[in-house]
Amino acid sequence: MKKWNRWQDWAAFVGGAVAALSPIWTAHTTQSRWLMVVLGVVIAVSGVVNLSPLAGSGWKVFSLFPVWR
Numbered sequence: 001m002k003k004w005n006r007w008q009d010w011a012a013f014v015g016g017a018v019a020a021l022s023p024i025w026t027a028h029t030t031q032s033r034w035l036m037v038v039l040g041v042v043i044a045v046s047g048v049v050n051l052s053p054l055a056g057s058g059w060k061v062f063s064l065f066p067v068w069r
Helices: 007-024 030-051
Strands: none
Touching: 007 030
């Protein structure tokens, strides 16, 4: 599948953006508000990185585990 067309990556981006922006329209405590913003931004950024053309070109951004082949 071509880049910028995968619905899973778009869903991660939109879900992260909604989580990051949710303190605008919902009530939270200070600690939970920052947790939602930080984790939402992390999820949205991971969705954009997976959507970008660099994700499948061998450029490892968040490689935590070795690739087992």
